[in-house]
Amino acid sequence: MGDARTLFVPDGLDGERVDAAIARLFGFSRTRAAELAADGMVTLNERVSPKSARVSAGDVLEVVIPDAPSAGVELVAEPVPGMSIVHDDDDLVVVDKPVGVAAHPSVGWTGPNVVSGLAAAGYRIATSGASERQGIVSRLDVGTSGLMVVAKSEYAYSRLKHAFRSRTVDKTYHALVQGLPDPMTGTVDAPIGRHPAHEFKFAVMASGKPAVTHYEVIEAFHGASLLEIKLETGRTHQIRVHLSALHHPCCGDPLYGADPKVSARLGLDRQWLHAVGLGFEHPGTGEWVTFASPYPADLEHALDVLADSPAR
Numbered sequence: 580m581g582d583a584r585t586l587f588v589p590d591g592l593d594g595e596r597v598d599a600a601i602a603r604l605f606g607f608s609r610t611r612a613a614e615l616a617a618d619g620m621v622t623l624n625e626r627v628s629p630k631s632a633r634v635s636a637g638d639v640l641e642v643v644i645p646d647a648p649s650a651g652v653e654l655v656a657e658p659v660p661g662m663s664i665v666h667d668d669d670d671l672v673v674v675d676k677p678v679g680v681a682a683h684p685s686v687g688w689t690g691p692n693v694v695s696g697l698a699a700a701g702y703r704i705a706t707s708g709a710s711e712r713q714g715i716v717s718r719l720d721v722g723t724s725g726l727m728v729v730a731k732s733e734y735a736y737s738r739l740k741h742a743f744r745s746r747t748v749d750k751t752y753h754a755l756v757q758g759l760p761d762p763m764t765g766t767v768d769a770p771i772g773r774h775p776a777h778e779f780k781f782a783v784m785a786s787g788k789p790a791v792t793h794y795e796v797i798e799a800f801h802g803a804s805l806l807e808i809k810l811e812t813g814r815t816h817q818i819r820v821h822l823s824a825l826h827h828p829c830c831g832d833p834l835y836g837a838d839p840k841v842s843a844r845l846g847l848d849r850q851w852l853h854a855v856g857l858g859f860e861h862p863g864t865g866e867w868v869t870f871a872s873p874y875p876a877d878l879e880h881a882l883d884v885l886a887d888s889p890a891r
Contacts, residue, residue: 584779705733714730750813758804
């Protein structure tokens, strides 16, 4: 039949359509979510639900994801609109990943992904591991944009994996959060694990894995702040979880407590989180290399709205 996954609808998605809620909660594309609903694979409070039904906070959404046709995930070379190449050499390629793009193919995800996009563009990735994940040494969430490095050779793959594990990679993010953190510069050192009641959600919990996030306010607006964030660790949803734990969730991130009214005012339909900088020792030359990514249009628009908003 398939894998049944269940989540409670958070307050931030109250009133959303079923297909939109599924896309936000489970990381599917909106099209994939609508297809699952049309196939009778979605129940809302234990009743089969059409894609256009509206959800309420606290509702129980269950999605059955059909079994994959084979044990692996097929790698299909497909172009990724909007993905740009920041750097390319014999050892690695650095990409600027748009929002709505996964790092690699996976069961249940039918949208675009970085690995397939590189294959379609003619890049040859030859590393160990499953073919659909070759070259991937770190990932960004589907809803997070910005810089990713992909190894092209086995030597580079091994060296970069070691660099990420040993925390020698400089990863810089910018995040727009609700409110103003106090203090304006700080460190969150709190373990992160899977949420005990919500699949695909993570939380600060004693039994989790160590996670350390450094932040600094770089610009304050009325009701929101732009932060620069440095990661020591790379846990799933780490920035989103830690900022939510500070009661300053990323704007546009209802899964972790963002106010939907604020998101709507800023024109956001995803979390305001962007991987702006990446630095590491090049596995081929041994030199320290750095790369930067500008804000995409939707995130820039949100800042413009805030800048034009009168202080109260």
